[in-house]
Amino acid sequence: MPPPIPLPGDPPRIVVLVAPDPAQELDVTGPSAVFGHANRLPGRASPAYDIRIASVRDDSLVHTESGIRLLADAPYHRIGTMLPGPIDTLLIAGGSGHAAAADDARLIGWIREQAPRVRRLGAVCTGAFVLARTGLLDSHRATTHWRHAARLAERHPLVEVDPDPIWIRAGDLYTSAGVTAGMDLALALVEDDLGHAASLAVARELVLFLRRPGSQAQFSTLLQAQSAQSPELRELQGWMAEHLARDLSVQVLAERVAMSPRNFARVFARQVGETPARYVERLRVEAVRRMLEDDGRRLDGIARATGFANADVMRQALQHHVQTTPERYRAAFRAKPEVPGKDLSP
Structure with a gap:
Protein backbone atom coordinates (compact mmCIF):
# COMPACT_ATOMS: atom_id res chain seq x y z
CA MET A 1 0.00 0.00 0.00
CA LEU A 206 4.91 18.86 -19.97
CA VAL A 207 2.84 18.46 -23.17
CA LEU A 208 3.43 14.72 -23.24
CA PHE A 209 1.41 13.06 -25.98
CA LEU A 210 0.39 10.14 -23.79
CA ARG A 211 1.00 9.22 -20.17
CA ARG A 212 2.23 5.68 -20.76
CA PRO A 213 1.82 2.87 -18.22
CA GLY A 214 4.65 0.43 -17.59
CA SER A 215 2.91 -2.23 -19.64
CA GLN A 216 3.30 -0.14 -22.79
CA ALA A 217 5.78 -1.72 -25.19
CA GLN A 218 9.03 0.12 -25.98
CA PHE A 219 8.10 -0.27 -29.65
CA SER A 220 4.47 0.74 -30.01
CA THR A 221 2.51 0.10 -33.18
CA LEU A 222 2.42 3.83 -33.90
CA LEU A 223 6.18 4.12 -33.52
CA GLN A 224 6.77 1.19 -35.84
CA ALA A 225 4.41 2.79 -38.33
CA GLN A 226 6.81 5.67 -38.84
CA SER A 227 9.25 3.33 -40.55
CA ALA A 228 7.07 3.24 -43.66
CA GLN A 229 8.94 4.76 -46.61
CA SER A 230 5.94 6.32 -48.32
CA PRO A 231 4.64 9.62 -46.88
CA GLU A 232 1.18 8.63 -48.09
CA LEU A 233 1.31 5.44 -46.03
CA ARG A 234 2.60 7.26 -42.94
CA GLU A 235 -0.22 9.77 -43.25
CA LEU A 236 -2.71 6.95 -43.71
CA GLN A 237 -1.44 5.19 -40.59
CA GLY A 238 -1.94 8.35 -38.57
CA TRP A 239 -5.49 8.60 -39.90
CA MET A 240 -6.13 4.94 -39.03
CA ALA A 241 -5.04 5.48 -35.42
CA GLU A 242 -7.51 8.37 -35.12
CA HIS A 243 -10.45 6.50 -36.70
CA LEU A 244 -10.33 3.03 -35.19
CA ALA A 245 -14.12 2.76 -34.96
CA ARG A 246 -14.50 3.13 -38.74
CA ASP A 247 -14.29 0.50 -41.46
CA LEU A 248 -10.56 -0.09 -41.93
CA SER A 249 -10.79 -2.85 -44.48
CA VAL A 250 -8.22 -3.13 -47.27
CA GLN A 251 -10.79 -1.84 -49.74
CA VAL A 252 -11.43 1.35 -47.74
CA LEU A 253 -7.77 1.98 -46.98
CA ALA A 254 -6.72 1.40 -50.58
CA GLU A 255 -9.27 3.96 -51.78
CA ARG A 256 -7.85 6.60 -49.42
CA VAL A 257 -4.42 6.34 -51.06
CA ALA A 258 -5.79 5.85 -54.58
CA MET A 259 -4.43 2.34 -55.01
CA SER A 260 -5.98 -0.96 -55.99
CA PRO A 261 -6.64 -3.23 -52.99
CA ARG A 262 -4.20 -5.83 -54.25
CA ASN A 263 -1.37 -3.36 -54.83
CA PHE A 264 -2.08 -1.56 -51.55
CA ALA A 265 -1.91 -4.79 -49.55
CA ARG A 266 1.39 -5.70 -51.21
CA VAL A 267 2.99 -2.26 -50.73
CA PHE A 268 1.75 -1.97 -47.14
CA ALA A 269 3.14 -5.37 -46.17
CA ARG A 270 6.49 -4.60 -47.78
CA GLN A 271 6.93 -1.21 -46.09
CA VAL A 272 5.33 -1.89 -42.69
CA GLY A 273 6.32 -5.52 -42.32
CA GLU A 274 2.85 -6.98 -41.78
CA THR A 275 -0.54 -7.15 -43.46
CA PRO A 276 -2.99 -4.25 -43.12
CA ALA A 277 -5.41 -6.47 -41.18
CA ARG A 278 -2.82 -7.46 -38.60
CA TYR A 279 -1.60 -3.89 -38.26
CA VAL A 280 -5.16 -2.62 -37.70
CA GLU A 281 -5.78 -5.28 -35.07
CA ARG A 282 -2.61 -4.31 -33.19
CA LEU A 283 -3.61 -0.64 -33.31
CA ARG A 284 -6.99 -1.53 -31.86
CA VAL A 285 -5.50 -3.75 -29.16
CA GLU A 286 -3.19 -0.93 -28.07
CA ALA A 287 -6.18 1.41 -27.86
CA VAL A 288 -8.10 -1.19 -25.84
CA ARG A 289 -5.20 -1.47 -23.39
CA ARG A 290 -5.10 2.30 -22.88
CA MET A 291 -8.86 2.42 -22.27
CA LEU A 292 -8.75 -0.48 -19.84
CA GLU A 293 -6.02 1.35 -17.92
CA ASP A 294 -7.65 4.78 -17.84
CA ASP A 295 -11.32 4.40 -18.74
CA GLY A 296 -14.13 3.01 -16.62
CA ARG A 297 -16.59 2.30 -19.42
CA ARG A 298 -18.07 -1.16 -20.05
CA LEU A 299 -16.29 -3.64 -22.28
CA ASP A 300 -18.86 -3.44 -25.05
CA GLY A 301 -18.39 0.34 -25.13
CA ILE A 302 -14.63 -0.05 -25.42
CA ALA A 303 -15.11 -2.60 -28.20
CA ARG A 304 -17.31 -0.19 -30.18
CA ALA A 305 -14.92 2.73 -29.64
CA THR A 306 -11.95 0.74 -30.93
CA GLY A 307 -13.64 -0.86 -33.93
CA PHE A 308 -14.19 -4.41 -32.70
CA ALA A 309 -17.46 -6.04 -33.67
CA ASN A 310 -18.28 -6.86 -30.05
CA ALA A 311 -16.69 -7.53 -26.68
CA ASP A 312 -16.10 -11.21 -27.46
CA VAL A 313 -14.07 -10.41 -30.58
CA MET A 314 -12.13 -7.82 -28.58
CA ARG A 315 -11.49 -10.39 -25.86
CA GLN A 316 -10.11 -12.87 -28.39
CA ALA A 317 -7.77 -10.25 -29.86
CA LEU A 318 -6.47 -9.22 -26.43
CA GLN A 319 -5.93 -12.86 -25.51
CA HIS A 320 -3.96 -13.38 -28.73
CA HIS A 321 -1.72 -10.31 -28.38
CA VAL A 322 -1.37 -9.91 -24.59
CA GLN A 323 -2.26 -13.41 -23.34
CA THR A 324 -4.86 -12.20 -20.86
CA THR A 325 -8.50 -11.22 -20.63
CA PRO A 326 -9.83 -7.64 -20.51
CA GLU A 327 -11.00 -8.20 -16.93
CA ARG A 328 -7.60 -9.39 -15.72
CA TYR A 329 -5.77 -6.70 -17.65
CA ARG A 330 -7.94 -3.97 -16.14
CA ALA A 331 -7.50 -5.39 -12.64
CA ALA A 332 -3.72 -5.41 -13.05
CA PHE A 333 -3.17 -2.09 -14.79
CA ARG A 334 -6.14 0.19 -14.09
CA ALA A 335 -5.00 3.55 -12.75
CA LYS A 336 -5.71 4.08 -9.08
CA PRO A 337 -8.91 6.02 -8.36
CA GLU A 338 -8.42 9.65 -7.55
CA VAL A 339 -8.69 10.82 -3.96
CA PRO A 340 -11.97 12.74 -3.45
CA GLY A 341 -11.39 16.45 -3.25
CA LYS A 342 -7.81 16.16 -4.54
CA ASP A 343 -8.33 17.01 -8.21
CA LEU A 344 -5.10 18.76 -9.13
CA SER A 345 -5.58 18.88 -12.87
CA PRO A 346 -5.26 22.32 -14.43
Whole structure:
Protein backbone atom coordinates (compact mmCIF):
# COMPACT_ATOMS: atom_id res chain seq x y z
CA MET A 1 0.00 0.00 0.00
CA PRO A 2 1.49 3.40 -0.95
CA PRO A 3 2.20 5.89 1.81
CA PRO A 4 -0.39 8.57 2.52
CA ILE A 5 -0.47 11.61 0.28
CA PRO A 6 1.61 14.35 1.91
CA LEU A 7 -0.40 17.19 3.39
CA PRO A 8 0.54 20.87 2.99
CA GLY A 9 3.34 21.56 5.42
CA ASP A 10 4.71 18.00 5.36
CA PRO A 11 8.43 17.90 4.55
CA PRO A 12 9.07 17.13 0.87
CA ARG A 13 10.19 13.68 -0.16
CA ILE A 14 13.87 13.73 -1.06
CA VAL A 15 14.63 12.38 -4.54
CA VAL A 16 18.28 11.76 -5.44
CA LEU A 17 19.35 11.02 -9.02
CA VAL A 18 22.87 9.61 -9.36
CA ALA A 19 24.41 10.54 -12.72
CA PRO A 20 27.21 8.48 -14.29
CA ASP A 21 29.88 10.26 -16.26
CA PRO A 22 29.08 10.74 -19.09
CA ALA A 23 25.34 10.65 -18.47
CA GLN A 24 22.41 10.62 -20.87
CA GLU A 25 21.16 14.08 -19.93
CA LEU A 26 17.46 13.29 -20.35
CA ASP A 27 17.81 10.38 -17.90
CA VAL A 28 18.66 13.06 -15.33
CA THR A 29 16.68 16.11 -16.41
CA GLY A 30 13.55 14.25 -17.58
CA PRO A 31 12.60 12.72 -14.20
CA SER A 32 13.75 15.92 -12.48
CA ALA A 33 11.31 17.92 -14.62
CA VAL A 34 8.44 15.58 -13.70
CA PHE A 35 9.07 15.88 -9.97
CA GLY A 36 9.65 19.63 -10.33
CA HIS A 37 6.34 20.18 -12.14
CA ALA A 38 4.58 18.14 -9.45
CA ASN A 39 5.86 20.70 -6.96
CA ARG A 40 4.17 23.49 -8.90
CA LEU A 41 0.72 21.99 -9.36
CA PRO A 42 -2.17 24.33 -8.57
CA GLY A 43 -3.40 23.93 -5.03
CA ARG A 44 -0.07 22.85 -3.54
CA ALA A 45 0.95 24.95 -0.56
CA SER A 46 4.38 23.35 -0.30
CA PRO A 47 6.63 21.29 -2.60
CA ALA A 48 6.10 17.54 -2.65
CA TYR A 49 9.70 16.78 -3.63
CA ASP A 50 13.22 17.94 -2.82
CA ILE A 51 15.19 16.99 -5.95
CA ARG A 52 18.96 16.52 -5.77
CA ILE A 53 21.56 15.44 -8.33
CA ALA A 54 24.55 13.38 -7.21
CA SER A 55 27.67 12.95 -9.33
CA VAL A 56 30.17 10.12 -9.47
CA ARG A 57 32.98 12.66 -9.77
CA ASP A 58 34.43 14.31 -6.69
CA ASP A 59 34.21 17.78 -8.30
CA SER A 60 30.40 17.42 -8.68
CA LEU A 61 30.65 17.87 -12.44
CA VAL A 62 28.51 15.70 -14.73
CA HIS A 63 29.49 15.44 -18.37
CA THR A 64 26.63 14.42 -20.66
CA GLU A 65 26.49 12.67 -24.00
CA SER A 66 25.31 15.83 -25.77
CA GLY A 67 28.27 17.84 -24.50
CA ILE A 68 26.26 19.81 -21.95
CA ARG A 69 27.81 19.85 -18.49
CA LEU A 70 25.69 19.72 -15.35
CA LEU A 71 26.72 20.75 -11.85
CA ALA A 72 25.47 18.24 -9.30
CA ASP A 73 24.56 19.11 -5.72
CA ALA A 74 27.39 16.91 -4.44
CA PRO A 75 29.22 13.66 -5.14
CA TYR A 76 27.10 10.67 -4.19
CA HIS A 77 29.26 9.80 -1.16
CA ARG A 78 28.76 13.30 0.30
CA ILE A 79 25.15 13.92 -0.72
CA GLY A 80 23.79 12.67 2.59
CA THR A 81 25.61 15.34 4.60
CA MET A 82 23.72 18.15 2.89
CA LEU A 83 20.21 16.68 2.96
CA PRO A 84 17.58 17.84 5.46
CA GLY A 85 16.33 14.28 5.92
CA PRO A 86 16.62 10.71 4.64
CA ILE A 87 16.52 9.85 0.94
CA ASP A 88 13.05 8.74 -0.07
CA THR A 89 13.64 7.81 -3.72
CA LEU A 90 17.04 6.94 -5.20
CA LEU A 91 17.35 6.68 -8.98
CA ILE A 92 20.44 5.71 -10.99
CA ALA A 93 20.54 7.45 -14.37
CA GLY A 94 21.95 5.90 -17.52
CA GLY A 95 24.47 6.99 -20.09
CA SER A 96 27.68 5.80 -21.68
CA GLY A 97 29.38 6.12 -18.30
CA HIS A 98 27.30 3.28 -16.90
CA ALA A 99 30.01 0.68 -17.48
CA ALA A 100 32.57 2.58 -15.43
CA ALA A 101 29.97 3.23 -12.75
CA ALA A 102 29.10 -0.47 -12.57
CA ASP A 103 32.80 -1.25 -12.03
CA ASP A 104 33.14 1.34 -9.26
CA ALA A 105 33.18 -0.80 -6.09
CA ARG A 106 32.78 2.27 -3.88
CA LEU A 107 29.61 3.37 -5.71
CA ILE A 108 28.16 -0.15 -5.73
CA GLY A 109 28.81 -0.45 -1.99
CA TRP A 110 27.15 2.91 -1.37
CA ILE A 111 24.02 1.88 -3.30
CA ARG A 112 23.85 -1.36 -1.31
CA GLU A 113 24.07 0.65 1.92
CA GLN A 114 21.25 2.96 0.80
CA ALA A 115 18.91 0.17 -0.39
CA PRO A 116 17.41 -0.77 3.00
CA ARG A 117 17.12 2.90 3.99
CA VAL A 118 15.25 4.31 1.00
CA ARG A 119 11.59 3.77 0.22
CA ARG A 120 12.17 3.29 -3.51
CA LEU A 121 15.25 2.41 -5.54
CA GLY A 122 15.33 2.48 -9.31
CA ALA A 123 17.31 2.85 -12.50
CA VAL A 124 16.71 4.69 -15.75
CA CYS A 125 17.91 3.12 -19.01
CA THR A 126 21.45 1.69 -18.68
CA GLY A 127 21.47 2.66 -15.02
CA ALA A 128 20.05 -0.87 -14.72
CA PHE A 129 23.58 -2.21 -15.24
CA VAL A 130 24.73 -0.33 -12.15
CA LEU A 131 21.76 -1.48 -10.11
CA ALA A 132 22.16 -5.07 -11.33
CA ARG A 133 25.81 -5.04 -10.24
CA THR A 134 24.65 -4.59 -6.63
CA GLY A 135 22.81 -7.93 -6.80
CA LEU A 136 19.58 -6.28 -5.73
CA LEU A 137 17.87 -7.11 -9.03
CA ASP A 138 18.63 -10.83 -8.81
CA SER A 139 15.46 -12.95 -9.20
CA HIS A 140 13.46 -9.83 -10.14
CA ARG A 141 12.02 -8.66 -13.45
CA ALA A 142 13.83 -5.65 -14.86
CA THR A 143 14.11 -3.74 -18.11
CA THR A 144 16.45 -1.33 -19.85
CA HIS A 145 16.78 0.28 -23.26
CA TRP A 146 15.91 -2.34 -25.88
CA ARG A 147 19.34 -1.99 -27.48
CA HIS A 148 21.09 -3.08 -24.28
CA ALA A 149 18.63 -5.66 -22.93
CA ALA A 150 20.42 -8.72 -24.32
CA ARG A 151 23.74 -7.54 -22.88
CA LEU A 152 22.13 -6.94 -19.47
CA ALA A 153 20.69 -10.46 -19.52
CA GLU A 154 24.04 -11.94 -20.53
CA ARG A 155 26.01 -10.13 -17.83
CA HIS A 156 23.44 -10.68 -15.10
CA PRO A 157 21.76 -14.05 -15.73
CA LEU A 158 20.00 -13.99 -12.34
CA VAL A 159 18.03 -10.90 -13.41
CA GLU A 160 14.80 -11.62 -15.31
CA VAL A 161 15.35 -9.12 -18.11
CA ASP A 162 12.24 -8.19 -20.10
CA PRO A 163 13.10 -5.94 -23.07
CA ASP A 164 9.52 -5.05 -23.90
CA PRO A 165 7.95 -2.80 -21.19
CA ILE A 166 8.91 0.85 -20.81
CA TRP A 167 9.18 0.43 -17.03
CA ILE A 168 8.84 -2.34 -14.48
CA ARG A 169 8.12 -2.36 -10.78
CA ALA A 170 9.39 -5.29 -8.72
CA GLY A 171 8.43 -4.55 -5.14
CA ASP A 172 10.33 -1.40 -4.18
CA LEU A 173 12.68 -1.72 -7.17
CA TYR A 174 12.02 0.12 -10.43
CA THR A 175 13.70 -0.03 -13.83
CA SER A 176 12.84 1.75 -17.05
CA ALA A 177 13.73 1.80 -20.72
CA GLY A 178 15.72 4.62 -22.25
CA VAL A 179 15.51 8.38 -22.27
CA THR A 180 11.86 9.55 -22.21
CA ALA A 181 10.79 6.31 -20.49
CA GLY A 182 12.45 7.76 -17.38
CA MET A 183 9.76 10.43 -17.43
CA ASP A 184 7.07 7.76 -17.63
CA LEU A 185 8.61 6.07 -14.60
CA ALA A 186 8.73 9.37 -12.72
CA LEU A 187 5.06 10.00 -13.58
CA ALA A 188 4.21 6.59 -12.12
CA LEU A 189 6.05 7.49 -8.91
CA VAL A 190 4.17 10.80 -8.74
CA GLU A 191 0.92 8.89 -9.19
CA ASP A 192 1.81 6.58 -6.30
CA ASP A 193 2.51 9.59 -4.11
CA LEU A 194 -0.02 12.21 -5.18
CA GLY A 195 -2.70 10.36 -7.15
CA HIS A 196 -3.73 9.87 -10.75
CA ALA A 197 -4.99 13.42 -11.27
CA ALA A 198 -1.65 14.87 -10.22
CA SER A 199 0.35 12.67 -12.59
CA LEU A 200 -2.03 13.47 -15.43
CA ALA A 201 -1.74 17.20 -14.69
CA VAL A 202 2.05 16.95 -14.82
CA ALA A 203 1.89 15.06 -18.13
CA ARG A 204 -0.35 17.79 -19.55
CA GLU A 205 1.94 20.53 -18.28
CA LEU A 206 4.91 18.86 -19.97
CA VAL A 207 2.84 18.46 -23.17
CA LEU A 208 3.43 14.72 -23.24
CA PHE A 209 1.41 13.06 -25.98
CA LEU A 210 0.39 10.14 -23.79
CA ARG A 211 1.00 9.22 -20.17
CA ARG A 212 2.23 5.68 -20.76
CA PRO A 213 1.82 2.87 -18.22
CA GLY A 214 4.65 0.43 -17.59
CA SER A 215 2.91 -2.23 -19.64
CA GLN A 216 3.30 -0.14 -22.79
CA ALA A 217 5.78 -1.72 -25.19
CA GLN A 218 9.03 0.12 -25.98
CA PHE A 219 8.10 -0.27 -29.65
CA SER A 220 4.47 0.74 -30.01
CA THR A 221 2.51 0.10 -33.18
CA LEU A 222 2.42 3.83 -33.90
CA LEU A 223 6.18 4.12 -33.52
CA GLN A 224 6.77 1.19 -35.84
CA ALA A 225 4.41 2.79 -38.33
CA GLN A 226 6.81 5.67 -38.84
CA SER A 227 9.25 3.33 -40.55
CA ALA A 228 7.07 3.24 -43.66
CA GLN A 229 8.94 4.76 -46.61
CA SER A 230 5.94 6.32 -48.32
CA PRO A 231 4.64 9.62 -46.88
CA GLU A 232 1.18 8.63 -48.09
CA LEU A 233 1.31 5.44 -46.03
CA ARG A 234 2.60 7.26 -42.94
CA GLU A 235 -0.22 9.77 -43.25
CA LEU A 236 -2.71 6.95 -43.71
CA GLN A 237 -1.44 5.19 -40.59
CA GLY A 238 -1.94 8.35 -38.57
CA TRP A 239 -5.49 8.60 -39.90
CA MET A 240 -6.13 4.94 -39.03
CA ALA A 241 -5.04 5.48 -35.42
CA GLU A 242 -7.51 8.37 -35.12
CA HIS A 243 -10.45 6.50 -36.70
CA LEU A 244 -10.33 3.03 -35.19
CA ALA A 245 -14.12 2.76 -34.96
CA ARG A 246 -14.50 3.13 -38.74
CA ASP A 247 -14.29 0.50 -41.46
CA LEU A 248 -10.56 -0.09 -41.93
CA SER A 249 -10.79 -2.85 -44.48
CA VAL A 250 -8.22 -3.13 -47.27
CA GLN A 251 -10.79 -1.84 -49.74
CA VAL A 252 -11.43 1.35 -47.74
CA LEU A 253 -7.77 1.98 -46.98
CA ALA A 254 -6.72 1.40 -50.58
CA GLU A 255 -9.27 3.96 -51.78
CA ARG A 256 -7.85 6.60 -49.42
CA VAL A 257 -4.42 6.34 -51.06
CA ALA A 258 -5.79 5.85 -54.58
CA MET A 259 -4.43 2.34 -55.01
CA SER A 260 -5.98 -0.96 -55.99
CA PRO A 261 -6.64 -3.23 -52.99
CA ARG A 262 -4.20 -5.83 -54.25
CA ASN A 263 -1.37 -3.36 -54.83
CA PHE A 264 -2.08 -1.56 -51.55
CA ALA A 265 -1.91 -4.79 -49.55
CA ARG A 266 1.39 -5.70 -51.21
CA VAL A 267 2.99 -2.26 -50.73
CA PHE A 268 1.75 -1.97 -47.14
CA ALA A 269 3.14 -5.37 -46.17
CA ARG A 270 6.49 -4.60 -47.78
CA GLN A 271 6.93 -1.21 -46.09
CA VAL A 272 5.33 -1.89 -42.69
CA GLY A 273 6.32 -5.52 -42.32
CA GLU A 274 2.85 -6.98 -41.78
CA THR A 275 -0.54 -7.15 -43.46
CA PRO A 276 -2.99 -4.25 -43.12
CA ALA A 277 -5.41 -6.47 -41.18
CA ARG A 278 -2.82 -7.46 -38.60
CA TYR A 279 -1.60 -3.89 -38.26
CA VAL A 280 -5.16 -2.62 -37.70
CA GLU A 281 -5.78 -5.28 -35.07
CA ARG A 282 -2.61 -4.31 -33.19
CA LEU A 283 -3.61 -0.64 -33.31
CA ARG A 284 -6.99 -1.53 -31.86
CA VAL A 285 -5.50 -3.75 -29.16
CA GLU A 286 -3.19 -0.93 -28.07
CA ALA A 287 -6.18 1.41 -27.86
CA VAL A 288 -8.10 -1.19 -25.84
CA ARG A 289 -5.20 -1.47 -23.39
CA ARG A 290 -5.10 2.30 -22.88
CA MET A 291 -8.86 2.42 -22.27
CA LEU A 292 -8.75 -0.48 -19.84
CA GLU A 293 -6.02 1.35 -17.92
CA ASP A 294 -7.65 4.78 -17.84
CA ASP A 295 -11.32 4.40 -18.74
CA GLY A 296 -14.13 3.01 -16.62
CA ARG A 297 -16.59 2.30 -19.42
CA ARG A 298 -18.07 -1.16 -20.05
CA LEU A 299 -16.29 -3.64 -22.28
CA ASP A 300 -18.86 -3.44 -25.05
CA GLY A 301 -18.39 0.34 -25.13
CA ILE A 302 -14.63 -0.05 -25.42
CA ALA A 303 -15.11 -2.60 -28.20
CA ARG A 304 -17.31 -0.19 -30.18
CA ALA A 305 -14.92 2.73 -29.64
CA THR A 306 -11.95 0.74 -30.93
CA GLY A 307 -13.64 -0.86 -33.93
CA PHE A 308 -14.19 -4.41 -32.70
CA ALA A 309 -17.46 -6.04 -33.67
CA ASN A 310 -18.28 -6.86 -30.05
CA ALA A 311 -16.69 -7.53 -26.68
CA ASP A 312 -16.10 -11.21 -27.46
CA VAL A 313 -14.07 -10.41 -30.58
CA MET A 314 -12.13 -7.82 -28.58
CA ARG A 315 -11.49 -10.39 -25.86
CA GLN A 316 -10.11 -12.87 -28.39
CA ALA A 317 -7.77 -10.25 -29.86
CA LEU A 318 -6.47 -9.22 -26.43
CA GLN A 319 -5.93 -12.86 -25.51
CA HIS A 320 -3.96 -13.38 -28.73
CA HIS A 321 -1.72 -10.31 -28.38
CA VAL A 322 -1.37 -9.91 -24.59
CA GLN A 323 -2.26 -13.41 -23.34
CA THR A 324 -4.86 -12.20 -20.86
CA THR A 325 -8.50 -11.22 -20.63
CA PRO A 326 -9.83 -7.64 -20.51
CA GLU A 327 -11.00 -8.20 -16.93
CA ARG A 328 -7.60 -9.39 -15.72
CA TYR A 329 -5.77 -6.70 -17.65
CA ARG A 330 -7.94 -3.97 -16.14
CA ALA A 331 -7.50 -5.39 -12.64
CA ALA A 332 -3.72 -5.41 -13.05
CA PHE A 333 -3.17 -2.09 -14.79
CA ARG A 334 -6.14 0.19 -14.09
CA ALA A 335 -5.00 3.55 -12.75
CA LYS A 336 -5.71 4.08 -9.08
CA PRO A 337 -8.91 6.02 -8.36
CA GLU A 338 -8.42 9.65 -7.55
CA VAL A 339 -8.69 10.82 -3.96
CA PRO A 340 -11.97 12.74 -3.45
CA GLY A 341 -11.39 16.45 -3.25
CA LYS A 342 -7.81 16.16 -4.54
CA ASP A 343 -8.33 17.01 -8.21
CA LEU A 344 -5.10 18.76 -9.13
CA SER A 345 -5.58 18.88 -12.87
CA PRO A 346 -5.26 22.32 -14.43
